[in-house]
Amino acid sequence: MAATAETPNEHPLPPHAVRLxxxxxxxxxxxxxxxxxxxxxxxxxxxGEGQLADSGAAVFRTGTYTGRSxxxxxxxxxxxxxxxxxxxxxxxxxxxxxxxxxxxxxxxxxxxxxxxxxxxxxxxxxxxxxxxxxxxxxxxxxxxxxxxxxxxxxxxxxxxxxxxxxxxxxxxxxxxxxxxxxxxxxxxxxxxxxxxxxxxxxxxxxxxxxxxxxxxxxLPRRGVMSMHCSANVGDAGDVAVFFGLSGTGKTTLSADRRRHLIGDDEHGWSDSGVFNIEGGCYAKCIRLDRTNEPEIYGAIRFGTVLENVVLDPETRGCQFDDASLTENTRAAYPIEYIPNYVPSGRAGHPKHIVFLTCDAFGVLPPLSRLSPEQAMYHFLSGYTAKVAGTERGLGAEPSATFSACFGEPFMVLPPQRYAELLGQKMRQHGTQAWLLNTGWTGGGFGEGRRIPLPYTRAMVDAVLSGRLDEVPLKTDPIFGLRHPLSCLGVPETILEPRSAWADPILYVEAARRLAGRFRKNFERFGGISPVIAEAGPLISG
Missing domain, CATH: 3.40.449.10 (Phosphoenolpyruvate Carboxykinase, domain 1)
Structure with a gap:
């Protein structure tokens, strides 16, 4: 593969660029x-670094380290x-x-x-x-x-x-x-x-x-908000931003054929609007399903990098349900592999911000409308559950965690710095925030079930279309979250977490324990306005 006098390198270093x-x-x-x-x-x-799948994607194994360290x-x-x-x-x-x-x-x-x-x-x-x-x-x-x-x-x-x-x-x-x-x-x-x-x-x-x-x-030192989020935009120019850690649904929910994808994971929010930091997507593909995630499934083709996806040894077909190597199987592909992407990677200011959480205890409402103070509280809290394989050292079950700004492992400045910047921009542009639980219902992990993706999509559709603007809200007595009483395409028992549990007493006990964790975690943030500090759970312990 080395270039010779007879076969010169077809892609030499441009003469004016910086050399190694x-x-x-x-x-x-x-x-x-x-x-x-x-x-x-x-x-x-x-x-010999990898293999070719029948879809044309290149498949690589990362050995001992199947996630970040x-x-x-x-x-x-x-x-x-x-x-x-x-x-x-x-x-x-x-x-x-x-x-x-x-x-x-x-x-x-x-x-x-x-x-x-x-x-x-x-x-x-x-x-x-x-x-x-x-x-x-x-x-x-x-x-x-x-x-x-x-x-x-x-x-x-x-x-x-x-x-x-x-x-x-x-x-x-x-x-x-x-x-x-x-x-x-x-x-x-x-x-x-x-x-x-x-x-x-x-x-x-x-x-x-x-x-x-x-x-x-x-970026924050220039007044630009850096965000661990996905983002898309509707035909009317309405931008939606989805914050969340790995496995909570950022990539899946933002890849919507009815809207235009700005990016799936990392963005900036400047005085001009939202812009994608990247030019591609890095999607989790464990149990990838053609029906539920058609956009991502269709992106698995020539040029796509697959990490730790198991191949059928004879057909070279991708075995997306096989987690024998890791739960953290990945697909990296250019954003243009997704239909309806935004070629410029830029759009206006967000109309809606959705904080995604994967509640392993099954007690948070699937959807809650947040006040500005609650938005800051939950942004700083960054509650979710990490899925085994995303990072080394996690067990077989999800691990509940609090990750400030829904991306603390990547935040270099104090979390309060990002929260202040986000709050300023939300107030300036009238952005509405929501908390969306993509985790469990009817019980915690091992007892309840994961909220079906079609229900989650229906809730996102209702938020972005404005159908929930006039729907009555109920305040949860433990978390203080206001959740809608009805949503087209979603059973009422899903919207009300307490009613989804067979034993209401066990629900209250689990909810109080999680509320206590919220309050304990928030004690680490100094210099926070009391109004924001008091916007968390109402009851704990």
Whole structure:
């Protein structure tokens, strides 16, 4: 695959762009620059990195690490940023000397080895986009970056100057005793060097979320709200934003053939409106169903990257129901694979914000209309249940958790900073907020059942169409949430969680326990307005 005098590299580095040597990378083998999709697929399969599914998608296994490794992520402590970062269990500090030594070892590892370079943009709004260069030793990761981020034009590539560089070296395993890491895996973010080092793991989601973490530091400092959300827009220009952690339904609910998809996971909200940070989608595809999720199912085709999806050994058909490798099977594809996407990746200001939660205890109403104060309370709380496989270390059952801003693992600044910015924008543009529970009804996990997706879609339709504007609301006596008494296409027993339980006493006990967890979690937020702090559950314990 190396270029020779007879077979020159068809995609050489543009003459005016920044070279790897200019960034201090020397002694590397051949660099494959900005290869197109088909060539990257050829390279990945030719190198034995993956297999081809019968749909044309390229399938890769990530081995030991089938999800993110949050405990192995560190931020380099340096004078320019250390005063703003929310240090703690999410943003762990590491000294610059550790980063420099590890970078030197990674460069030694890459000596003489071929690398793939993908120059991309993050941020569809030209005023707020970030030029990101991804350098990796796997063609599979280059294909992932090609599909997930925004592609510069030929003219833009000719003058491309990376503002951040991500170096992904999964075949390099760190030595904790020597390198100062926690394990063989490392994700080190250096704002001073404008670089991210990722090693020891094949899971491509680390590349994606590293870019998001960078923008969660940069954008709010410019007055732009960075959001872990999906977004779509109706024909009338009404924008809807869906916040939520992995597995709560962001991608599924925003991919609606009756509306236009802005993006499925990461967005900014500037003075001009909402813009997609990415150019592709990264959908969970465990138990993917053609009927319930036709848009995502249809996106599984040539060029799509599948992670840890099991293939039939004879037909190469995707076994989407097979979770033997992980629950966190993934599909990465360009957003244009979804019908009715917004080519510009931009739209106006949100009319509705929907906070998605997967309530593992089955006690929250499926749908609640939030006051401005409740919106801030639940945004800061970020309650949901993580699904096994999304992160290492989770058990077989969902684990209830509180993740500030519905994305705390990626938030670099204090959560209050994002909440204040969101509140300002919601007040300025008259945005209505809702809490949508995509979790359990009639009991907790193992006893009740997951709320059927058609019911959830019906509730979203009712919200976005305005059909619930005049529907009577009932206030839940424990959580203080106001939920509609009726919704077209949804049984009333689903809308009223207490009535869905066979034993009302057990419901009250479970609801009180969860309310207590809400109140206990919120104690960690200092400097919050009492009006917001009092907008949570009314009864607990």
């Amino acid at each position: 040597e200019d960034q201090g990378f020397t002694g590397l083998g051949e660099a494959f620059w900005n290869l197109p999709q088909a060539v990257l697929v050829e390279h990945a399969l030719g190198r 949050p405990q192995d992520k560190f931020i380099v402590r340096e004078p320019g940023s250390e005063g703003e970062i929310a240090w703690g269990s999410v943003n762990r500090p590491v000294e610059s000397e550790v980063f420099d030594r590890l970078l030197g070892r990674v460069q030694e590892h890459l000596q003489g080895r071929p690398v793939y370079v993908t120059d991309t943009f993050a941020g569809a709004d030209p005023e707020h986009r970030l030029a990101v260069r991804v350098v990796c030793e796997r063609a599979y990761h280059a294909l992932f970056a090609h599909q997930l981020f925004l592609k510069p034009s030929a003219e833009e590539l000719g003058a491309f100057r990376p503002e951040f560089t991500i170096l992904a070296v999964p075949d390099f395993k760190a030595d904790p005793g020597r390198d100062g890491t926690r394990s063989e895996v490392f994700i080190l973010v250096n704002f001073a060097r404008r670089m991210v080092l990722i090693g020891g793991t094949l899971y491509a989601g680390e590349i994606k979320k590293s870019v998001f973490s960078i923008l969660n530091y940069l």
